[in-house]
Amino acid sequence: MTSSSVRLSAVTKSFNGTDVIKGVSLDVKKGELVVFVGPSGCGKSTLLRLIAGLETPTSGEIIIADKDVTYAHPSKRGVAMVFQSYALYPHMTVEDNIAFALKIQGRPKAEIRAKVHEVAEILQLDHLLQRRPKALSGGQRQRVAIGRAIVREPDVFLFDEPLSNLDASLRGQMRVEIARLHRKLGATSVYVTHDQVEAMTLADKIVVLRAGLVEQVGSPMTLYRHPANLFVAGFIGSPRMNILPATFAGSTADSVRIQTAQGSLIIPRKDVSKPASDKIQLGLRPESLSLTAPGAEAHLTGYVTLIERLGGETFAYVTLKEFDCEPIIIKLDGETAVHNHQEVALTIELKRAHLFDADDQALGHAPDFDPAQV
Amino acid sequence: MFNDKKIGSLYVAPFVIGFLLFTAFPFVASFVLSLTDAQLQDQLGSANFTGIQNYTEMGRDATFQKSLGVTFFYVFITVPLKLAFALFIAVVLNFKLRAIGFFRTAYYLPSILGGSVAIAIVWRFVFAGDGLINQALEMIGITGVNWLGEPNTAMFSIILLRLWQFGSAMVVFLAGLKAIPEDLYEAADLDGASRLRQFWMITLPLLTPVLFFNFIMQIVQAFQEFNGPYIITGGGPLKSSYLLPLMIYEEGFKYFNLGYSSALSWVLFVIIAVFTAIAFWSQKHWVFYAQDREDKNGGAQK
Numbered sequence: 218m219t220s221s222s223v224r225l226s227a228v229t230k231s232f233n234g235t236d237v238i239k240g241v242s243l244d245v246k247k248g249e250l251v252v253f254v255g256p257s258g259c260g261k262s263t264l265l266r267l268i269a270g271l272e273t274p275t276s277g278e279i280i281i282a283d284k285d286v287t288y289a290h291p292s293k294r295g296v297a298m299v300f301q302s303y304a305l306y307p308h309m310t311v312e313d314n315i316a317f318a319l320k321i322q323g324r325p326k327a328e329i330r331a332k333v334h335e336v337a338e339i340l341q342l343d344h345l346l347q348r349r350p351k352a353l354s355g356g357q358r359q360r361v362a363i364g365r366a367i368v369r370e371p372d373v374f375l376f377d378e379p380l381s382n383l384d385a386s387l388r389g390q391m392r393v394e395i396a397r398l399h400r401k402l403g404a405t406s407v408y409v410t411h412d413q414v415e416a417m418t419l420a421d422k423i424v425v426l427r428a429g430l431v432e433q434v435g436s437p438m439t440l441y442r443h444p445a446n447l448f449v450a451g452f453i454g455s456p457r458m459n460i461l462p463a464t465f466a467g468s469t470a471d472s473v474r475i476q477t478a479q480g481s482l483i484i485p486r487k488d489v490s491k492p493a494s495d496k497i498q499l500g501l502r503p504e505s506l507s508l509t510a511p512g513a514e515a516h517l518t519g520y521v522t523l524i525e526r527l528g529g530e531t532f533a534y535v536t537l538k539e540f541d542c543e544p545i546i547i548k549l550d551g552e553t554a555v556h557n558h559q560e561v562a563l564t565i566e567l568k569r570a571h572l573f574d575a576d577d578q579a580l581g582h583a584p585d586f587d588p589a590q591v
Numbered sequence: 592m593f594n595d596k597k598i599g600s601l602y603v604a605p606f607v608i609g610f611l612l613f614t615a616f617p618f619v620a621s622f623v624l625s626l627t628d629a630q631l632q633d634q635l636g637s638a639n640f641t642g643i644q645n646y647t648e649m650g651r652d653a654t655f656q657k658s659l660g661v662t663f664f665y666v667f668i669t670v671p672l673k674l675a676f677a678l679f680i681a682v683v684l685n686f687k688l689r690a691i692g693f694f695r696t697a698y699y700l701p702s703i704l705g706g707s708v709a710i711a712i713v714w715r716f717v718f719a720g721d722g723l724i725n726q727a728l729e730m731i732g733i734t735g736v737n738w739l740g741e742p743n744t745a746m747f748s749i750i751l752l753r754l755w756q757f758g759s760a761m762v763v764f765l766a767g768l769k770a771i772p773e774d775l776y777e778a779a780d781l782d783g784a785s786r787l788r789q790f791w792m793i794t795l796p797l798l799t800p801v802l803f804f805n806f807i808m809q810i811v812q813a814f815q816e817f818n819g820p821y822i823i824t825g826g827g828p829l830k831s832s833y834l835l836p837l838m839i840y841e842e843g844f845k846y847f848n849l850g851y852s853s854a855l856s857w858v859l860f861v862i863i864a865v866f867t868a869i870a871f872w873s874q875k876h877w878v879f880y881a882q883d884r885e886d887k888n889g890g891a892q893k
Contacts, residue, residue, distance in 0.1 A: 269777075269781060270780075270781075271777050271780065271781075290780075291777075291780045291781045292780065292781060292782065292783030292784075293783075296781065297781060298777075298778070298781050300774045300777070300778060302772065302774050304772065304774040304775050304777065304778040306775060306778075306792075306793060307797070307879075307881050308796040308797060308879040317779075317782055317784075317792075318781075318782035318783065321782050321783050321784045321788065322783065351881065365778075369782075
């Protein structure tokens with residue numbers, strides 16, 4: 218037995234001549250929760266449906282639990298899926314919904330009953346077993362949909378944007394529940410979402426997709442700290458990373474000197490080779506910027522144009538002097554005294570700064586980058 | 592000069608006048624007539640009130656009893672057959688096939704031509720002794736059947752005419768099939784349910800509201816079938832296709848027994864009403880609605 222539970226090799230998928238998946242290779246280890254994330258139309262749902270067998274790949278190979286299932290029927294793949302719409306059978310009770318797959322398999326009645334009740338208990342659905350889906354709240358329906366997947370004891374769970382039909386507070390709650398369930402069952406799961414918060418909080422491994430291609434694969438913190446390109450940098454993290462134009466002005470083994478509209482900066486960065494174009498981009502996360510403390514060095518200056526107070530934290534939008542770019546966002550403590558039009562000096566946590574070349578690819582690596590962890 | 596109320600009344604007037612004149616009045620008049628011995632050729636008002644005599648007469652009328660039996664036979668055979676056939680074609684036309692739009696139109700065509708007099712006449716030619724069917728049979732060396740001359744096959748020919756008009760029921764079924772979310776089938780696919788089981792366990796239950804609607808419509812229409820027997824078989828042979836609507840027509844306009852004919856109409860009306868009522872009563876046992884009353888209170892709670 219290998220440690221890999223799902224393996225995609227050079228999988229492509231075209232619909233009517235349009236390439237939706239353009240060659241994806243991927244390994245999902247046993248027990249891992251992998252999240253496919255990306256903007257609408259990036260092919261993440263199609264990829265999940267290919268694994269489920271609801272679509273057939275145009276080329277490539279899909280292996281699940283060491284079996285080639287590329288062209289196997291969905292029911293023969295050992296996968297169970299939780300649909301975005303829940304896809305509960307509306308005319309059946311919760312009990313019948315959960316029992317459906319087992320009934321189809323022709324399992325004995327007593328066994329079905331026992332299993333359904335066991336699952337219902339795990340998901341706290343015991344008191345709802347005789348209800349029909351329409352008499353359930355969104356969160357309860359979601360749990361029934363999960364229950365229907367669990368009862369089959371599949372090799373792999375597939376989740377297709379399972380929380381997107383829930384309101385914000387319920388979504389948070391269900392997210393925690395899914396994480397708890399994954400820890401408890403330890404089952405291999407592939408989870409599709411467009412919500413980067415879901416991706417960050419749930420995933421063992423995130424796969425960022427764009428236009429049918431994998432942009433980067435890694436643990437949530439790897440993607441956050443070491444985005445391979447501007448797309449991943451912008452997609453992971455909220456508020457988004459600020460991007461400032463800069464010019465490459467030379468590098469050493471462990472740093473890069475750049476020129477910005479407000480002067481030059483030395484950015485700690487390793488493995489940097491000289492970019493093809495001197496035009497580069499400086500990426501600064503809102504939390505790696507702060508108001509310059511007395512006595513500390515100021516890297517940037519500007520004035521505040523908007524303040525968003527969220528209670529525990531405050532987002533200040535700062536228009537930088539001399540720069541020709543959008544106002545940048547900085548994340549401050551909730552109690553920080555700032556006001557509109559205030560002139561501010563900003564300090565950059567330089568070792569957390571990112572650099573991208575003119576083609577949006579990361580320029581070198583952050584000082585704490587460890588290739589073994591990727 | 593004109594206020595809103597007057598203008599509004601003007602707009603609804605054509606319907607109201609038409610309804611009063613051609614629906615409400617005949618409805619009431621036929622009931623009054625059914626309690627008299629009115630004859631078609633009589634002066635208005637010369638009929639005698641005879642109470643329920645027309646209705647008790649039916650108990651002794653062998654023709655009526657034969658017609659009633661034939662009518663029930665016709666309805667009980669055509670309605671299930673037609674529903675099953677319409678559903679079957681709808682399921683087929685719901686597949687994602689090339690040129691599916693063409694096939695949907697083609698299959699609906701008979702219903703547009705449907706039960707018209709012209710088609711009934713065509714039907715007569717097709718089933719006649721030297722008609723199309725027998726000629727075709729002859730070409731392959733089979734001796735034809737006297738379709739319209741034999742009691743069994745005469746009934747068969749008018750049953751077939753009704754089955755042929757499956758289009759409207761099919762279109763309603765097709766709309767119902769389209770309303771069933773695709774992901775239910777995908778979920779069932781993952782659960783390993785075969786196509787046949789998906790049909791029985793998902794499609795059919797979710798289609799019951801549409802089935803119910805079609806059932807009522809078909810029952811009502813079948814009990815009122817007139818063109819087929821009138822034009823193709825004339826009710827014969829030996830009254831074997833003498834459906835009640837034909838008898839009502841003949842009693843009234845051939846034998847001029849307007850009173851008796853009206854009473855027969857009312858019996859037919861009551862029969863249809865009873866069947867419809869039974870269908871409505873029974874629906875709680877077999878019709879599934881996505882939103883129904885019982886669960887509104889039990890309702891959703893976050």
